[in-house]
Amino acid sequence: MQSFKIQPKIELADSLAEFCQEFQVGPGDLLFASRRTQQNYLQGLAQGAIIIDYRDFGSGEPTDTMVEGIAHALAGRDYKRVIAIGGGTILDVAKLFALQTILPVAKLFQQEIPPVKKCELILLPTTCGTGSEMTNISILSLTSLSTKLGLAHDALYADHAVLIPELLKDLPDRAFGASAIDALIHAMESFTSPRATAFTKMFSLQAMELIIKGFQDIVVQGRKARDKHLQDFLLASSYAGIAFGNAGCAAVHALSYPLGAAKHVPHGEANAVMLLPVYKLYQEKHYGGSLRDLCQYLAGLLGCQEMDVWLRLEDLLTGILSWKSLADYGVTKDELDAFADVVMNKQRRLMANNFVTLTRHDVEKIYGSLY
Ligand SMILES: [Fe+2]
Structure with missing residues (x-):
């Protein structure tokens, strides 16, 4: 039910x-x-x-x-x-x-x-x-x-x-970028969650559209476009909140938490770091169902082919917020093991919402690719 x-x-x-x-x-x-x-x-x-x-x-x-x-x-x-x-x-x-x-x-x-x-x-x-x-x-x-x-x-x-x-209005640029990307990730993770329903998907899709269209305008026109879209971003964030409040967030959040906690990386930024590697790995493991629906929807918004979605999304997001490698955040190779422990043992609530099962080896692979 x-x-x-x-x-x-x-x-x-x-x-x-x-x-x-x-x-x-x-x-x-x-x-x-x-x-x-x-x-x-x-x-x-x-x-x-x-x-x-x-x-x-x-x-x-x-x-x-x-x-x-x-x-x-x-x-x-x-x-x-x-x-x-x-x-x-x-x-x-x-x-x-x-x-x-x-x-x-x-x-x-x-x-x-x-x-x-x-x-x-x-x-x-x-x-x-x-x-x-x-x-x-x-x-x-x-x-x-x-x-x-x-x-x-x-x-x-x-x-x-x-x-x-x-x-x-007076949100600093980085805080704005990180929080809006966080909302986009809430919309994406709730959309591909096994707990997603027709109701949550409607909120996820509308949130993604408002955020991506706003980002596209900001990349072209700068700050004045941000002011024009403030209400859209606020609505999108609440829509995404409704979606993930019901369907849950997943591996992007689970993998970002140890980085945020250990190196005090803001939540939205730590999520931005994990987003693309997690979704590329999902795609590698199984391309179908809600992931395929997501890619087709994003391709429409980004004006590209399905196969180019992650590249185009990365281009767009890096126009809004920059992020670094794990090494540049001060993470040591030894810490990656502890990060993977936390994800597998303490973040089960989130990892249960992954599009496909991610093993400890998968988590280590993602962290390794970001080092
Ligand atoms: Fe979040």
């Missing part, structure tokens, strides 16, 4: 001021927002709310220790709603604070503590990548396990996902 779920109520707003007024943001709210968001958009708004910048609790990607630091800082403070304005990492952290019990975080993520929702959760994305506002997944780096781990549970769904294109 197949199922498909969209949980949050989706709201579209023109500005953060409009949202704050409509939702009467203030006392009783726990608000997650970076300093930059606070300065650029929140001045004079949200008075009386408890405001947290997760950067006060550590640098780099969010970890269990960072979440525990925030939880200790909030001890004894009461709130009735959690509102998060930020990239996927801030949204993923904020989701946990709408739960009754989150400590110790490693136990929560290893499903030794059942997640139970305690208050309303409202998520506002400021990047066009993770689609976190639509999913029931929170992803953290767990320091004790040396990898990122996802916790998927319906208690982590937002009650409202609020989409405001204005919030994407």
